Amino acid sequence: MFRHAIVFLFFPDEFEPIISNSGKRKIVSRLHEGERVNPSDAVAVDRALLKIRARLEEKYPGGEHHFYLSPFKEHWQVPKPPGPRYTTNGGTIREVDSDQYQPDPLRYLPTHAQQDLFIPPTHFNRLLTSLERRKNLILQGPPGTGKTFIAHRIAWCLIGHKDNDPIEMVQFHQSYAYEDFVEGFRPTDDGGFTLKPGVFHRFCERARANPEVPHVFIIDEINRGNLSRIFGELLMLIEHDKRSEDYAVALTYSDTRFHVPANVHILGMMNTADRSLALVDYALRRRFAFETLEPAYESDHGRNAFTDYLTSHGADPALPRRICDRMGTLNKMIRDDRELGRGFEVGHSYFVPDDGDEPSEDWYRHIVDTQIVPLLREYWFDSLEIVEEAVDGLTADA
Known part of the structure; x- marks a missing residue:
C-alpha cells in the first residue's frame, strides 16, 4: 500500500x-x-x-x-447477480427461485466465464459445444473441482446473459421419483389428492413458452437417482434427436401427450468420489456426453491460473505455489492407492477465497484442518497412519 x-x-x-x-x-x-x-x-x-x-x-x-x-x-465493477435461490419441496428438492431476479442486460460470453475459471479456454469451449450439440451433458470429477461453479457459467454462456430465470436446479437422491420430477398426485388440505406437474414438467412448459431462449436444467448428484424411475417415459424424449412433437408420448398419470422442447438442455453433475454409487447406468451413458474435470494443480495452465487468482486476491505469490505442490503430493498418494484412485483426488475449490478472505498460510491451514483432514479421515478410515502422513505433508514448513 x-x-x-x-x-x-x-x-x-x-x-x-x-x-x-x-x-x-x-x-x-x-x-x-x-x-x-x-x-x-x-x-x-x-x-x-x-x-x-x-x-x-x-x-x-x-x-x-x-x-x-x-x-x-x-x-x-460488474455487479454480482444474486445467485440461485433455493427452496425446499418436501425436504427433498432444491429448486431455483428466481422470481426476484433481474437479469444482467450485458452479454455473457466464454471470455467472461474464463476470467473465473482454471481450465483452458479450449476445454471450456468443448464443454459448451458438447451441451449445445448433445443437449445433455454430465460434468464428472472429484470433490472440489468446481462442477457447480462451471455448470452455471456454461448455462449463462448458452443463454447469452447472466440470467438465472431460464435455469432450474435440483438434486437427485435415492428416494427421488417420477412424481417429484414429471407428475404425480399430491395431498390437498381437504384430505384428498390432486395431480400436479413435477419440477421438470413445469420447467419444460416455461421453455416451451420462450422457444428462442435456451433453458438449462441442472441436476446435482445425477448418478444418485434411479434414472429409469425418475424420468419414466421421458428417458427416450431427452435424446437430442427426439425433441419434437413427432416423439410425444402420453404421460403416466394425466395421459396427456408430452415432448421435451428443443431449447431444453440438461446439465448433470457427478461426484466420482462417492463410494455409495454403483457403476453409471448404461441408459445414462448413452444419452449424455461426459466431460471430466480435474484439480487445477494437475496442469501447468491450472497451476498458473490458480496462482494468478490467489495473488489477485492479495496472496503472497509463494502461497499458491506451496498449495499446488502440497496438494499435488497428496493427490499422488490418493491416485496410487488401490482403494481410491484418480476419482478421489482433492480439488482446488477448497482454496478459492470467499469475499473478505485474505489468503495466507493461516487461512490455508484452517481449510486443511476443517475441510481436508475430515475428508482424508473418511478416505482412509481404517489407516490413520496414512492420514497422519498426508497431513504432515500438507502442513510441512515452507
Whole structure:
C-alpha cells in the first residue's frame, strides 16, 4: 500500500490513486487488452492501468476521471447477480427461485466465464459445444473441482446473459421419483389428492413458452437417482434427436401427450468420489456426453491460473505455489492407492477465497484442518497412519 501512495504522489500522471493491490489487479483483469499481465508484477499492472486509462479517456474526453467513479467504474465493477435461490419441496428438492431476479442486460460470453475459471479456454469451449450439440451433458470429477461453479457459467454462456430465470436446479437422491420430477398426485388440505406437474414438467412448459431462449436444467448428484424411475417415459424424449412433437408420448398419470422442447438442455453433475454409487447406468451413458474435470494443480495452465487468482486476491505469490505442490503430493498418494484412485483426488475449490478472505498460510491451514483432514479421515478410515502422513505433508514448513 505504501508503495502505491508514494509513486502516485511523485508521479500522479503515470500512476493511479489506488492503494489496493487487489483493486488494481481486478481492473486489469477486466479491462486489459492484449497479452496476459502477471498480477504479481506490480510494474506490469501499473503499465496496463496507464494504457486502460488512455483508452477510456478517449471514450470519455474532458474532466478528471477515477476508476472508482462513473463512468469508469461501470466498465470493471460488474455487479454480482444474486445467485440461485433455493427452496425446499418436501425436504427433498432444491429448486431455483428466481422470481426476484433481474437479469444482467450485458452479454455473457466464454471470455467472461474464463476470467473465473482454471481450465483452458479450449476445454471450456468443448464443454459448451458438447451441451449445445448433445443437449445433455454430465460434468464428472472429484470433490472440489468446481462442477457447480462451471455448470452455471456454461448455462449463462448458452443463454447469452447472466440470467438465472431460464435455469432450474435440483438434486437427485435415492428416494427421488417420477412424481417429484414429471407428475404425480399430491395431498390437498381437504384430505384428498390432486395431480400436479413435477419440477421438470413445469420447467419444460416455461421453455416451451420462450422457444428462442435456451433453458438449462441442472441436476446435482445425477448418478444418485434411479434414472429409469425418475424420468419414466421421458428417458427416450431427452435424446437430442427426439425433441419434437413427432416423439410425444402420453404421460403416466394425466395421459396427456408430452415432448421435451428443443431449447431444453440438461446439465448433470457427478461426484466420482462417492463410494455409495454403483457403476453409471448404461441408459445414462448413452444419452449424455461426459466431460471430466480435474484439480487445477494437475496442469501447468491450472497451476498458473490458480496462482494468478490467489495473488489477485492479495496472496503472497509463494502461497499458491506451496498449495499446488502440497496438494499435488497428496493427490499422488490418493491416485496410487488401490482403494481410491484418480476419482478421489482433492480439488482446488477448497482454496478459492470467499469475499473478505485474505489468503495466507493461516487461512490455508484452517481449510486443511476443517475441510481436508475430515475428508482424508473418511478416505482412509481404517489407516490413520496414512492420514497422519498426508497431513504432515500438507502442513510441512515452507
